[in-house]
Amino acid sequence: MSALEIEVTDRIAWVTLNRPDALNAINDEMATELVERVVPLGDGDTVRAVVVRGAGRAFCAGADVGDASAEGESTAAEKVAGHARTQRALEAFAAMPVVKVAQVHGHCVGARFVLAAMCELRIVADDARFSIPELDFGIPFSMGGLPLIARYLGMTRTADLVLTGRRMGAEEAREGGFATSVVERSGLEQAVAEVATKVAARPAFLVRETVSRLEEAGRELLDGQRSDLSSLVLATMDTESRAVMDAYAERILNPSR
Numbered sequence: 001m002s003a004l005e006i007e008v009t010d011r012i013a014w015v016t017l018n019r020p021d022a023l024n025a026i027n028d029e030m031a032t033e034l035v036e037r038v039v040p041l042g043d044g045d046t047v048r049a050v051v052v053r054g055a056g057r058a059f060c061a062g063a064d065v066g067d068a069s070a071e072g073e074s075t076a077a078e079k080v081a082g083h084a085r086t087q088r089a090l091e092a093f094a095a096m097p098v099v100k101v102a103q104v105h106g107h108c109v110g111a112r113f114v115l116a117a118m119c120e121l122r123i124v125a126d127d128a129r130f131s132i133p134e135l136d137f138g139i140p141f142s143m144g145g146l147p148l149i150a151r152y153l154g155m156t157r158t159a160d161l162v163l164t165g166r167r168m169g170a171e172e173a174r175e176g177g178f179a180t181s182v183v184e185r186s187g188l189e190q191a192v193a194e195v196a197t198k199v200a201a202r203p204a205f206l207v208r209e210t211v212s213r214l215e216e217a218g219r220e221l222l223d224g225q226r227s228d229l230s231s232l233v234l235a236t237m238d239t240e241s242r243a244v245m246d247a248y249a250e251r252i253l254n255p256s257r
Helices: 028-042 065-073 076-094 111-117 145-164 170-175 185-200 204-221 229-237 239-253
Strands: 004-009 012-017 049-054 099-104 107-109 121-125 129-131 181-183
Touching (some): 028 049, 028 076, 049 185, 121 170
Parallel strands (some): 049 099, 099 121, 121 181
Antiparallel strands (some): 004 012
16 A cells, blocks of 8 residues: 555645554655655646645654664664655655645644645644654654744744643644644545635746745745754664663553553
8 A cells, every 4th residue: 555645636736644554654665655756746837736634543643663663773874864765755845846735633743743844834623733752752853843843833832842742732833823724623624625726726837936935935044954864863872862762662562561
């Protein structure tokens, strides 16, 4: 089964993260499909809006714990390569010259919080819960997430979310400037369809120019951003951090113990 389901209708590409049993956690396969199947949709005028949504009961619940727990057997070079592939996939998605809409319900966790942040619009169900539990997992918050989330939520709220790992509800996300709008879960798909249809009806030139200008404005706000892949890899080699990671993975993979 493909990690992504893609349907294009009326200039809108509906991209579904399709790993519901893993709460749509992004693994290497999904990152690869994002680059090979989704990013090329922005090359022409056929698609003017891309909606990203999650199958099942969550938008995306963070990293694949099974993959992460197996990383202890990987070399440093393999870890860097794996994390770099995911980061490149997210960056390629963010650079698509189309309007990107995140349709968020349920959990939106960690680096997948970053995926939503890379969209121009975020339509959020009232059951959405955002969190950044990386420190509980034994790794730093990476993928360029800190400056990107701080752009919307500010330094104080971002620091709170990262350092405590607490969950942020849908209304707080809207009040903080992250969620474009909050709707009832039952009306989420219709609300997103209405927004995407309106956006996709715009002239392709105007869509591309506006998205490009928004990207430029974002880069100015993120001045000084640096790669954090090295910190992520080093955390997997730190004894104390690794112990936290292993304990977290054990709790998730074997909840009855």
